[in-house]
Amino acid sequence: MKKNVIRPLIQKLNPYVPGEQINLPGLIRLNTNEPPYAPAxxxxxxxxxxxxxxxxxxxxxxxxxxxxxxxxxxxxxxxxxxxxxxxxxxxxxxxxxxxxxxxxxxxxxxxxxxxxxxxxxxxxxxxxxxxxxxxxxxxxxxxxxxxxxxxxxxxxxxxxxxxxxxxxxxxxxxxxxxxxxxxxxxxxxxxxxxxxxxxxxxxxxxxxxxxxxxxxxxxxxxxxxxxxxxxxxxxxxxxxxxxxxxxxxxxxxxxxxxxxxxxxxxxxxxxLNYYQKNFEYIKKIRAKTSEWLSSKGFYVNPSQTNFIFVKPPNILTAENWYKAYHKKNVLVRWWRYPNVKDYLRISIGSEEEMIEFRKRTLDIFKENGILNL
Ligand SMILES: Cc1ncc(COP(=O)(O)O)c(C=O)c1O
Missing domain, CATH: 3.40.640.10 (Type I PLP-dependent aspartate aminotransferase-like (Major domain))
Structure with a gap:
């Protein structure tokens, strides 16, 4: 076979990187904006x-x-x-x-x-x-x-x-x-x-x-x-x-x-009625999660989606928050690009998932010496 069969354009292409797709017991997947509700x-x-x-x-x-x-x-x-x-x-x-x-x-x-x-x-x-x-x-x-x-x-x-x-x-x-x-x-x-x-x-x-x-x-x-x-x-x-x-x-x-x-x-x-109710459910949990995170020192960018984009408190860099969540079995999204590297993108999960997310967030605060929240 001749060398260089792959087009140069493809050789140097940086492909799209989807959010990690892992399935583990206890894992909370808030990294790909999948909805927490099932189809009707x-x-x-x-x-x-x-x-x-x-x-x-x-x-x-x-x-x-x-x-x-x-x-x-x-x-x-x-x-x-x-x-x-x-x-x-x-x-x-x-x-x-x-x-x-x-x-x-x-x-x-x-x-x-x-x-x-x-x-x-x-x-x-x-x-x-x-x-x-x-x-x-x-x-x-x-x-x-x-x-x-x-x-x-x-x-x-x-x-x-x-x-x-x-x-x-x-x-x-x-x-x-x-x-x-x-x-x-x-x-x-x-x-x-x-x-x-x-x-x-x-x-x-x-x-x-x-x-x-x-x-x-x-x-x-x-x-x-x-x-x-x-x-x-x-x-x-x-x-x-x-x-x-x-x-x-x-x-x-x-x-x-x-x-x-x-x-x-x-x-x-x-x-459509079934889904309409679920859109309202997402909006309700989005508001609740945003309010809670704001009260803990996160900057929450106002959201019109099924996720929120937040600047976490600087006890850790956003990259280290992302890693800390990962250790706690919570997947969120973080990008290294200069204009977004201080933010995390967090999908809105079910009410139960977001309660657990809040608990694990408090654990991260505690492990970093912030006890009075
Ligand atoms: C802005 C935006 N457009 C399009 C898509 C693609 O969606 P689909 O699953 O329909 O390919 C996504 C998926 O994350 C998205 O965030």
Whole structure:
């Protein structure tokens, strides 16, 4: 075999790093924003009922049943929707459809640019690298707000012509929410495609789905992973103008969404009340946990998601808090990047898990000499 069979671009690629997936008794997993509630019992029953000889058949190639139900929920046509193997697939398809790889024959840098705010979802730069595209990370404000358009224009770093701009809204990993109004202003000023990544929108006060049906260059992506407790099934979708959606359909895998995932997603949409109650449950525990952590000296960034982004008290660095939690069998997320290295991202678990989380937090305080809490 000849040497160097791997493309240089792939050889030097830093891949996406998912949160650790460990299963141990007593372990509290608060590191991947998985919901603490199960899918609705009827959804589980529908999945189980589908496991029979029909598994030998190919699934519906275009996830029609799911798209029809989503279309009626979002007030659009099924032609405005593509369903993907998780919303990660949708994001990847968008890069492949809208962004030109860098090449000597293209002298328009914007055509090759994937743009996103920093910090935001750490998959975006990886997708740009895989595509051989340029990356334009633009810093958020110090409170993780989006700079107003005038400021973006003034500072000159933002590319209003970037081929594809990802906006995580509400933001991850910070949990910060953005108003539809501010997103609308951003979209109205953007010439390239904007994909609003609404993975956590069900835990927020507002969402910007209406913008996908208003602007010719706006897409909104959602996932069934978090809100509908279907991480295991891998299913997400994107809504937007028909011509953009049909281009995404052109390049997706022929049967990109497996049959059981389609059954699960379709069933979930029949039991929205069950999930709505769980969104309220998460918000309640989020408020309780935030209040408790604040009373113990953590800075808790206001959250509109199913996780919180906190600056722990400086008896330990955030990295050492992360390690201390790990020793206590609590998984949280910490990143070494300069702008987030002082923070931990903590998913909201069940009430019982968060009580145990608080106990283990107090143990860490005690082990570091803080006894009077
Ligand atoms: C902001 C954001 N977008 C998209 C995703 C991907 O979700 P999915 O499980 O649908 O691929 C995640 C998952 O963590 C996320 O945090």
């Amino acid at each position: 019992p009827e959804v589980l029953a529908r999945i189980k009922d589908s496991v029979d000889a029909r598994l030998r058949r190919y699934p519906n190639p275009t996830s029609d049943e799911v798209r029809e139900k989503l279309a009626s929920i979002h007030g659009c046509k099924k032609e405005n929707i593509l369903v993907g193997n998780g919303s990660d697939e949708v994001l990847e398809l968008a890069v492949r459809v809208f962004v030109e790889p860098i090449s000597p024959s293209i002298n328009d840098n914007s055509a090759s640019t994937v743009q996103y705010f920093d910090p935001s979802y750490s998959l975006y730069p990886v997708l740009a690298d895989i595509a051989g595209a340029l990356k334009n990370p633009v810093p958020l404000l110090s409170d993780f707000g989006i700079p107003i358009t005038e400021q973006l224009k003034l500072e000159g770093k933002w590319d209003f012509n970037a081929a594809l701009t990802f906006v995580t809204t509400p933001n991850a990993p910070t949990g910060r929410g953005y108003t539809t109004r501010e997103l609308e202003t951003l979209c109205a000023n953007q010439n390239g495609i904007i994909l609003l990544d609404e993975a956590y929108a069900n835990f927020a006060e507002e969402n910007a789905m209406s913008l996908a049906l208003k602007f010719p260059n706006v897409l909104v992506a959602r996932t069934f992973s978090k809100a509908y407790a279907l991480c295991f099934q891998r299913i997400g979708y994107v809504v937007g103008p028909e011509n953009l959606i049909s281009s995404l359909h052109k390049i997706r895998g022929s049967y990109n969404v497996n049959g059981l995932a389609q059954v699960a997603a379709s069933a979930s949409l029949d039991y």
